Amino acid sequence: MDDSDDGGPRRIELASHKDFAFLIANVRAAAAEHLHAAFPPQSNGGEDELRNEIEAIVDSPSRSGSRKSSIPPMPSEEASISYEPFDAEKRARVAALVSQEEALLEQVAAMKRAGALDAAATGRGVDGSDALLLLLLPPPLERQEGVEERFRGAVGALGRLKRDMPSVVAKMERARVAGEYVRDER
Template identity: 35%
Template sequence: MAEYHRKIELQSPDDLQYLIANVRRAAHEKIDRDLPPIEGEDKMRRRVEELVQEYISQVFHSTAPNLTINGLSPTREQLDSMLTAPGNTRSIEEYEPFNPKLWERAKELARQEEDLIEEIAALRRKMPGVAVEGVKNAFKEGMEGDEKVLRERLEGVRKRESGSGLGVGKMERQEEVERGWEKGVQGLGRLKRTMPEMVAKKERADRAEEYVLETK
């Protein structure tokens, strides 16, 4: 079974006239390029133009069965009339009637867009500071928690050490605990030293991001 091909659907005869005019215009440009106009009679150019127009007519006549204009196939008389008409066509712009509801809807959407832009601008100004403050608070809470745990462990170690003088034996794995405590203290010290630098890097990154977003 032969494969079915859907016909090319045109809305009005003007659409077909527009296609014919465009093909003629393209052919005329190629003729002007290869056979520039000269003064006086140019039999060769005239003959070439006649042959090209005949070819264009044959092409559209052969493709007419594959076209529909507003659901109907174009007649031969209709196609001949279009092919013999002047080559240039004038495009006509058509406008929809003014719709007040659509106009009000467009204005409302424009207002919403402006509100969203203002809200985004406010967030860009506010959020970097909020983020930096959140990082600072998180670091502070973490450090305070670590210091509390270290104080409690240190106090427990001191109590156990003081108890050893009263005949209490040395705590099992005491040296390992002390080394772990010393490492923890050193790590906390490094954290306290590097925290301002990390916060400063975060602030510089936020300012760079804000500048890039504002310059887009």
């Protein structure tokens, strides 16, 4: 299969990572030759900023890979697993930390239970002091009951209106259509 249809270079298939490293080294050497030809070193020994920037671009690792190259997967070396010898001090430290964690969890659970009991006791204390709260409340208004009754009646009427409104609108629409029909028949 030839990838040269798109006008670019053909795809390079490499057999190993060493082939890739060899190609990169050759490309960098050729780039260095062209760089020396285009930007010869200065005779006074000074730094050439443009030359340094171009060298940095040529040597950058981001330029080392290409989408036109592929390296088949090579068998990788298995990572060797090494075990540390048993350490009694570390085992004791782990056991101490586990017991400390359990103690802290028990403390948290006890605090949750105590908090709930305190809240319940506080609630019971408020219930006992209702008489004191009644003394602190202002006296009821003279027309309070009448105002509340009228408000409940208005809320009920609005509820009925909201419930009945769609049927009333439908009746009005039917009446309008019937009126237009009678008017057009004459």
